[in-house]
Amino acid sequence: MAAAAASSPFPAASKLAAAHPPPEGVKYAYGTAGFRMRAELLDAAVVRMGMLAALRAKQTGKAVGVMVTASHNPVADNGLKMVDPSGGMLAASWEVLAAKLANAGIADVGAELAAVAGEGACGDAACEGAVVIVGRDTRPSSPALADLVAAGVASVGGSVLDGGVVSTPQLHYLVGASNATARACESARLGGLRPDVDGYFARLATSYKACLAAAAVDAAAAAPEQGTTIIDAADGVGGPQAARTASDLAGALSWEVRNAGDSASLNDGCGAEFVQKGRTPPRGVDAASDALPGCRICSLDGDADRVVFHAFVPAEGEAGASWELVDGDKLAALLAVTVGALLKRAGGQAARLSMGVVQTAYANGAATRWVAARGLEVACAKTGVKFVHHAAEAYDVGVYFEANGHGTVVFSPAALLAIDHEADAAVAADPAVVSGAGASERAAAAAAALAAGGDAGAAVEAAVGAMTPGAAAVALQALTVLINQFVGDAIADALACEAALRIGGAPFGRWIAMYSDLPSRQTKVRVADRLALTTVPDESRLEAPAALQAAIDEAVKAVDCGRAFVRPSGTEDVVRVYAEAATVAAADELAAVVARAVFDLAGGQGSRP
C-alpha cells in the first residue's frame, strides 16, 4: 500500500485514503442533500470529500464549504453537504465527481483526483492557497468527521477555516460572504456582509429592524398582538442560533426557545420533519398553556434549513383547542404577497420585475389555487431543493418552498439593482424614510382590511398600499438582506414571516385563515424496480407505465376535487403516492386505490396495500 501511495499523483491523499478504507458493501450516493447514512460508515467518503472540496476551491480560486450534518435524520446518522463558491449547493457536474471519488477503490483515489485536477496540477501541495470552510452540527459524531474533512483538505495542500458549530444556512452564508462583494446598502445600513458568524447575526438583526422601521412598525408596541413565538429547535444546532437571534432582537421580538437540549434526542418527537410529516405537535409544547393568541410555535429541523409554523387554536366558547399547521406552502403564500405588494408599491423599475412562486407537486391544491387567484404566477418543479431553487431563478424574484418548509426568496442581480436603485433614491431624497412615517395610516389600512374579514395577505397588501413608495422600497431592500439568498434558512425565513405579520398587524389566526388545505394523504409502495416509473418534468404525471397513469386518471375522475400522482422517491427505495380530495375519507380512499394500482401495475413487493 505504501508503494502504491508513493507512486500516486497525490501521495499524501492516497495514504490517507488507505488509512480510511470504505466499509464492505457500502455504496455512497450524493443524493438530494449530499451523503447521508449511519455515522460510522462515513469516514472514507468524508476524507475524500475534503480532498475534492480543496480541488474545487483551487480551481475556482474561491472558498468552498463542507457541512457535516444529517439534518432531520436520527442522531446515529450523519452526512455531508458541499457548498459551492457562490454559497449555493454544489454544481450538479461535481455531484457526479463526488460520487465517483467516494466510491473509487483505494488504489484509484490518486488517479481520480488527478482526473479532476487536470494535467500538471498534482502533488501534495497541489491545492496550496485553496480554502475550505468546514462547519458541523451538534451530533456527537460530528467533531471527528469534521477533523477527517480537514485531514482530507490538508492531504492535497489546502487550508481549512473552522466554521465551528453552525447551521447549514450559516455555513452557506460564510462561504457566499467570503467570496462576494457587499452591495452598497449592505455595508452602509444593513448589517454588512462579514464572512463570520457575528456578521451573519448582525445582518439578521439589523435588516429585520430596518424592515420594520421603514414600514413604521413599532416592534415593541406590536408585541401584545403578536405574542410569543415558541421555537422548537429539534434539539439541534438551531437551538443556540435561535437563542442568539432572540437575544439580539430582545424588545423587538419575543422568541422562547425550547427543545434546545442534548443532541441525544435530536429530531426525536420534535422538529419540522416530525411535525409536518406526522401532522402533530412536537413534545415540549402544551395545548393549554401554549395556545393562541399568546403563543404560536415554529419548528426547525436538525440543521435549521427548514421551518414550519403551527398553533393551538382555542375552540370558541368551549374547552380544548384544535391544532393547525402552517406549512411551507403557506410561508410561500405570505412571503409572496408581502414581497409582491412591496415591489408594486415601490414602483419604478421594481414594479416591472417578474415574480413567480415555485412549488412542487406536493403543494396542496388549495395553496396553488390561492396563489394563482392573487394574480401571482405559479410554477411546479421537480421535488428537491436544488430543482426548486433553480426554477425560482427563472424569475427576477422567485419565491419557492417545498411543503415541508425548505425554501427562500431569491432575487436576481437585476432585481437587486432595481430595488437598490429605488431605495437608495428614496433615502437620498429624504433620509428620514428609513425610520418610516405614516404609522397610523398603515395601521388603519391594515385594521380596515382585517375588520372586513381579510386574511393576513389582505392585511399586508392594505398596509403596504398605505406606505409611501420610498418607504416600500426601503423595507423591501431590507428584506432582500434579511432573507438568505444562498439557501433556505429557517431562522431568516421565520424572521421574514414575523416581519410580514407585523407589517400587516395580522394576528396569527389570519395567516392560518388564508386558505384551508384540502385533505391529503401520502403513502408509499415498495416495488421491484421503482426507476421503471418515469414522470413528466414536474412529476405530476407518469410517462411510464402508461397503464398505471391511465388507472390513476380513472381513479381521480371519480373523486370530488381529486388529484393524485405517484413518483419514485429520490431518497428511499419506494414509490411515493400522494392523493387529495374534498374530504378526508375521499383522500384516504383515493390514496388506497392508487397505491393498489401501483402495486398491481408496477411490480408491487410484499403485501398488497
Ligand SMILES: CC(=O)N[C@H]1[C@@H](OP(=O)(O)O)O[C@H](CO)[C@@H](O)[C@@H]1O
Ligand atoms: C415528499 C417529500 O417530502 N420529499 C422530500 C424527500 O425527497 P424524496 O425524493 O421524496 O424522497 O427528501 C428530500 C431531501 O430532504 C426533500 O427535498 C423532499 O421534499
Ligand SMILES: [Mg+2]
Ligand atoms: Mg435540513
